[in-house]
Amino acid sequence: MDLRVDEVTRVAGHIGLQVIVGKENVKARIVHSEFRGFEPLLRNRLLEEAPLYASRICGICQVSHMLASIEAIEDGLDIEVPLEARKLRDVANLAGRVQSHLLHLFLLIAPSSLKTEENLSTIGHNGKMAIAQLVIEGRGIAQKIVQEICGRSIHPVTIVPGGFSKSINMEQISNVSKLAGKLSNIIDAIGEKVEPILVDELKERGVCLRTNYMYTLEGSIIVKDSEGTEIESFRKEEYEKHIGEREVEEGYGTYPYLKAIELPFRVGPLARLNANEAENGSGALWANRRHESVTYTHARIVESKLAACRMMELVSGLKKEIGASPAELVFREGEGFGAIEAPRGTLLHHYVFNKDGIITKANIVTPTAFNSPVIERDIEENITHMLGKDVDKIKERAVKVLRDYDPCIPCATHLVNVVID
């Protein structure tokens, strides 16, 4: 049996899916069906302008791209950033994470995974809008937080090498705090409504893929196994020694892999909660490690709650206006590395530049690229357990598993062999 979906709906970007069921095994392949070429176009661009381009890689996770890009510049030019500015950048990143998770929850997966009568086409048509209303309000608040800090909610304006281009006063800071508090309450309400529905979905699947988990923290990239034991850790500057990228057979994706341990690994909310216990403060909210792909959605809700709480914590420590602090740019030949936890997982930006501060090479490894090999594996596992069921059910399960990972195709596309004219 050969199943093909040319355009999977309700994912970010253009992606195709092919499943081949043979006598011996199941083969699943995702096809990244779009490409724009941000790595080639960053050549000959001004180093300090890289974030303007990087942010446009994606309209959903643009805050993270911009922050990773800025970090690569600051890393490459040894630029210091005041602590208060770094805290506010973290707040913006967390707000961007909540906004992205809520978008995925309601707009992308709800119609199939949530088994609720609510979906986009019912908004405004009847009274049953509880989850929709909460998500829309929650997203709006998260976007307002980004706007308050960065000047604009999509494609931030004021984040520059060195800090912010414009000062942020106590009124704005207090506003961010109030918004984060509201957000926390909304997420509680969303969790209450969505959790029971997810539990049912979990029961129906009956498949669990155990993998390793990867995340980044303070410039290091850490990999732990499914029990939480660390198996590898390296500095972001060393990523090329530890991470390889393989060509795919079809489409514009790549398969990044860990050179040391060629076993499946995942990034994103599940990885962060399963592996980063020391930092994420999840406590009772994520008491036991979970590995089924459906639990990614649980993880997104828990992360959103943790993010709202962490935002309030970060902001409570800010007692005075954060001044503008754009850095003096002293160019020299070199390279810089940025590593951040974007909504979907670990994101790396790496720029090489010449003595005039012009970029000569850029490499960007995205969370969805990291997850691509394991998404195929997970789909294969799921379908192996469904052989004999009818084609429509198999197709439905395949796309559901894909959507669990919240893939972002605009980010993930990459040409391995790029010939520059």
Add this chain to the structure above:
Amino acid sequence: MEIVYAPILLDAEDYESADIAIVTGSLRTEADERRLRRARERSDCLLAFGSCACFGGIHGLADKEGIKGDFKGGQGLRLRDSVDPVWRVAKVDLAIPGCPPPEKNVKKFLENLLLPVDSVQGKTVCDECPRKRSGERKIEKFRRGLAGVDSERCFLDQGIPCIGFATSSGCGALCPSSNYPCYGCMGFSGSIGEQDLGIARAISALASGFENEKASETLADPVGFFMRFTYPCFSLKGAKKNGSKGR
């Protein structure tokens, strides 16, 4: 309002017709072009939403740097020779530029289904900018970075590249108000199909503000500065292939 087709939101695989087709993104792959032509055929009105649809967008610069890569897969995945804005291939009835389109413009459109009044009417970001401009601008040279910038004064007067003087208004001069120079996401003031004229005007306007002829050479990335979001409008490949069809 009923959405009949929106792959990112709904599972509808196809649609027969629509009153209005809202198109985002520019034409990079053959599948993009196929989808656009279908949308134009089946809808009464086509709205180009965002700077990629209106001008080709920021990733148009990939054509300037040159990309030719291995691709494997169906025809639809093949990259076109050039990135093109929507108007190169299909007639555009309405346009909301911006990256992202300013919120108030989107709101006004949804409320009235009309173009916002204060966009592309020959006004520029300078008209909306709160910063103080010098009477007679004489730029000696450009510099890089924003360290030590005076937050009240015009960027160009301080030798910081800002393309607001040629960029279409409609955003409320958001970036200059946030102490960041305009970098042109709303496209050149004028119609969306005439961005190449906009570029020519911008270059001559900037050159006239310089203290000496050589000063313009201190722009370290002139293509990035002048054509960040609009490079495909100036792309000879696109014009050669499609002519001025759809303008």
